[in-house]
Amino acid sequence: MTAITQEHHTATVLSARDDARGQTGRRAEAMPYLPASSSPYVPAGVDPDRLVWAETVAGGNYTHRVVARGTHLRLDDVEGTGCAHLLLFNALEPGERLNVADTMKIPWQAYLGAGHPLLSGDGRVLATVLADDSGHHDGFCGSLSDAAARAKYGASAPQSASPSGRALFTLAAAKHGLTPRDLPPSVSFFQGVRVDADGTLTFTGSAGPGRSVELVAELPLLVLIATSPHPLDPRPGYINGPLRVHAWRGEPTTAGDPRWDATPEIHRAYLNTADYLTARGL
Amino acid sequence: MTATAFSPATRCPLPLDEVLDTARYAEGTVFDLSGPMIAGPVVLDEVVPARAPWSARLATGQVLTIVDVGGNQSGDCLLFNADDTDERYSVPDTLAWQGNAYVRTGTVLRSTLGEPLATVVGNEVDRQDTIGGACSKESNTLRYGHHTLTEHACRDNFLAEGSRYGLGVRDLVSNLNWFMNVPVEADGALGIVDGISGPGRRVAFRADKDILVLVSNCPQLNNPCNEFNPTPLRMIVTDPGAER
Numbered sequence: 107m108t109a110i111t112q113e114h115h116t117a118t119v120l121s122a123r124d125d126a127r128g129q130t131g132r133r134a135e136a137m138p139y140l141p142a143s144s145s146p147y148v149p150a151g152v153d154p155d156r157l158v159w160a161e162t163v164a165g166g167n168y169t170h171r172v173v174a175r176g177t178h179l180r181l182d183d184v185e186g187t188g189c190a191h192l193l194l195f196n197a198l199e200p201g202e203r204l205n206v207a208d209t210m211k212i213p214w215q216a217y218l219g220a221g222h223p224l225l226s227g228d229g230r231v232l233a234t235v236l237a238d239d240s241g242h243h244d245g246f247c248g249s250l251s252d253a254a255a256r257a258k259y260g261a262s263a264p265q266s267a268s269p270s271g272r273a274l275f276t277l278a279a280a281k282h283g284l285t286p287r288d289l290p291p292s293v294s295f296f297q298g299v300r301v302d303a304d305g306t307l308t309f310t311g312s313a314g315p316g317r318s319v320e321l322v323a324e325l326p327l328l329v330l331i332a333t334s335p336h337p338l339d340p341r342p343g344y345i346n347g348p349l350r351v352h353a354w355r356g357e358p359t360t361a362g363d364p365r366w367d368a369t370p371e372i373h374r375a376y377l378n379t380a381d382y383l384t385a386r387g388l
Numbered sequence: 389m390t391a392t393a394f395s396p397a398t399r400c401p402l403p404l405d406e407v408l409d410t411a412r413y414a415e416g417t418v419f420d421l422s423g424p425m426i427a428g429p430v431v432l433d434e435v436v437p438a439r440a441p442w443s444a445r446l447a448t449g450q451v452l453t454i455v456d457v458g459g460n461q462s463g464d465c466l467l468f469n470a471d472d473t474d475e476r477y478s479v480p481d482t483l484a485w486q487g488n489a490y491v492r493t494g495t496v497l498r499s500t501l502g503e504p505l506a507t508v509v510g511n512e513v514d515r516q517d518t519i520g521g522a523c524s525k526e527s528n529t530l531r532y533g534h535h536t537l538t539e540h541a542c543r544d545n546f547l548a549e550g551s552r553y554g555l556g557v558r559d560l561v562s563n564l565n566w567f568m569n570v571p572v573e574a575d576g577a578l579g580i581v582d583g584i585s586g587p588g589r590r591v592a593f594r595a596d597k598d599i600l601v602l603v604s605n606c607p608q609l610n611n612p613c614n615e616f617n618p619t620p621l622r623m624i625v626t627d628p629g630a631e632r
Contacts, residue, residue, distance in 0.1 A: 201556070201557040201558055202557075205521065205562075206479075206480075206521075206562055207479075207519065207520060207521020207522070207562045207563075208521055208524075208527050208530075210519065210578055211519075211520055211521055211527075211570075211578065211579070211580075212527060212530050212531055214577055214578060214579050215576050215577060215578065216519075216572050216576040216577075216578040217575075217576030225527075225530075227524065227526070227527070227543070227557075227560065228524075228526045229524070229526030229527050229528075229529050229530050230526075246479075246480065246483050246484070246489060246519065247480050247483060247484035248478070248479075248480025248481065248484065249480070251478065251481045251498070251499075251500065251501055251502030252501055252502055253481075253498075253501055253502025253503055254481065254484065254485065254502045257502075272500065272501075285474070286474050286500065287474050287558045287559060288558055289500070290560075290561050290562070291478065291479055291480045291561060291562050292480075301489045301572040301576075303574075304488075304490075305488040305489040305490035305515065305572075306487060306488055306489075307483060307484070307487050307488060307489055337480070337481075337484035337485075338484055338487065371530045371531060372530075374529055374530045374533070374534070375530045378526070378529060378530070
């Protein structure tokens with residue numbers, strides 16, 4: 107510790123202040139970019155001035171944000187080693203939240219991809235998957251629980267080298283006044299799973315580096331993202347690379363959009379969402 | 389009525405002779421009350437009427453046998469640590485830990501902490517579902533249309549029964565569906581199809597800690613999770629470890 111202490115001059119308040127202020131302008135591999143328009147990684151075709159959130163999230167970490175209806179949210183798996191666990195809540199009434207069972211059952215499709223609605227348990231669309239060039243996602247296995255992380259990596263706490271997804275979600279949720287009671291099963295992006303006829307869950311891993319998923323918020327959303335390995339990842343190490351997050355002002359799905367009535371179930375889900383927002387004056 | 393004998397101690401919130409009168413159900417309904425899968429002193433023996441919720445607290449080691457009395461009647465089920473309901477049944481932990489999407493004998497029903505809540509110790513259908521979730525009035529409007537909003541649903545059963553324990557919408561998570569059949573096809577197509585159970589078929593699970601069990605005897609009228617004919621379930625708790 108002596109060596110580090112010697113690099114800092116913190117014996118008095120003024121010198122400690124100067125020492126702290128001396129960090130200004132430093133960069134880290136994983137960090138938020140403020141204002142968001144200053145992101146070094148603005149997605150192609152996006153006007154930087156429309157960005158509302160730009161961040162690189164380290165593996166084994168988390169991020170969270172309340173975003174307006176119509177916000178587009180893009181996740182990039184930079185190195186092909188990312189796994190983004192996602193939970194969505196209606197920011198107006200967080201008791202309404204992602205329901206993975208309804209998200210798979212109601213569209214009659216277990217595998218997430220472009221056009222798939224992420225549904226709440228209240229018969230409404232929280233977000234729609236707009237674009238996906240990965241196809242390696244999962245709604246069955248959730249994120250690592252504490253017991254699973256301990257069994258596989260020896261530790262699960264946020265301060266350890268192998269935080270569980272659950273521990274990370276717990277922190278993200280706490281920052282919005284929510285507790286573990288508020289954490290339902292999550293979906294994950296960029297590490298795939300397929301179900302065999304006998305029910306066997308087969309890990310298909312990543313589709314490669316540089317893949318992305320884009321969602322649009324159909325309600326005002328609380329977004330929680332945890333980065334930690336997929337529970338079925340067979341590799342012995344805690345392998346989880348950086349995730350890039352960009353969000354920008356855009357338009358939600360409305361009548362006239364091909365998504366609006368793509369199927370009878372999705373059509374009624376959008377109708378329910380619009381009905382709820384209209385009554386709230388939104 | 390073809391019901392086999394049941395214990396005189398069997399309880400039911402409605403007159404049992406009416407609940408078990410097959411003439412009150414769809415034509416051709418056959419009932420088989422069966423009995424406990426795991427021997428031991430009977431702690432509780434109840435018949436859950438069609439469409440109704442049910443709950444019980446199981447002590448560690450006690451076994452709940454659920455009898456599909458009329459066949460292909462989905463029993464939607466949530467489990468909680470009885471002493472700390474923040475710890476509750478977790479579909480993803482259960483599935484990821486066993487590497488399989490279906491529940492069968494030997495499946496450990498895990499919690500949000502990844503810990504065992506219960507273990508399936510007996511099962512008389514090929515596979516049990518835990519990916520199909522519960523029906524709700526709200527989701528029925530997506531699946532079938534807004535004309536179904538007034539129909540009763542499992543989510544309401546969970547909320548009504550859960551409210552007795554201080555549980556609410558924040559406590560509802562993906563659940564088990566005993567006796568429901570949800571295949572996943574190679575392309576990911578998934579749905580509730582005709583059942584693979586029958587009258588008197590059973591499933592049994594042992595509590596691995598003290599647990600609260602919430603069950604909704606599924607009232608759905610729009611898919612084959614109960615053959616469009618809601619029928620009773622029988623719940624028998626035995627205590628194999630108790631001294632006789």
